[in-house]
Amino acid sequence: MTDTRETCLAIFGGSGIYEMPGLTIEDERDVETPWGKPSAPVTVGRLNGVRVLFLSRHGKGHSIPPSDLNARANVAAAKMLGATDMLSLSACGSFREELAPGHFVAVDQFVDRTKGRTPSFFETGCVAHVSIAHPVCSRLSEEAAQAAEAAGAKVHRGGTYLVMEGPQFSTKAESELYRSWGMDVIGMTAMPEAKLAREAELPYAILAMVTDYDCWHEDNGAVDVASVLAILGQNRDKGHKTVGEITKMIGTERTPSPDGIDTCLDYAIVTAPEARDPKAVEKLKAIAGRVL
């Protein structure tokens, strides 16, 4: 028996990606999750026949800074609305000459340097440890890379995204340090989002759209918001087209991620059933109902 269900692709639009043109909108859902409200109402619709959920990560008018994003509510809202997969479109700085502004990077690793964000749905009363050794879904990431190419973008496959706390950009010393560590790109939002997507058994991929060389590059000044938004303005269309292309590619009939992400909670919860706090379990049903 083949295990198929209908595809439902959640798109988290970051800086500069505040809407999804071409989407046949069916609903705007004001979702209340056990962790509060997501950044904005979620747009529910179809693109090329595929069910798509769109969330503007920073909310209406880009009013929520990275440190205040309620990533748990954002990911939970997607899960509660039936997402099967999740793709982030994010702006990022580059640590390599060849990852030039305007290029897209299909990131496959992260170094999490955020501070004070809540990184898990699981907490006292129901503890779980999922693996994030391979934090992105290999299939979705490759599909996203191919879709971005079809949309006309120059795409680099693989790369490590350093997630900083922000909201200030890095000092030159930090930028040099991250380069010496072999980091490829930098941003402020992919964590804990990617960790939470894994806990919700949602295959996650991210296309990081390079907007700047942070502040290490001799021939370029230090990054500022104006330059980020200018590059995003030139590449926004490619981001939008990428989503159209990926919906054509993935189609409506979905099989589970080849990486086992759809069932990663099978052996992750360590709290004995009799020791679980019923209140914690009740909340967790929103994202882990399959195993609770």
Ligand SMILES: CSC[C@H]1O[C@H](OP(=O)(O)O)[C@H](O)[C@@H]1O
């Ligand atoms: C507006 S520049 C800094 C801002 O842009 C990126 O956001 P997102 O990942 O949502 O596109 C970066 O992480 C910062 O939050």
Ligand SMILES: Nc1ncnc2[nH]cnc12
């Ligand atoms: N250089 C940079 N650092 C952090 N976040 C970014 N988003 C876009 N460019 C960035």
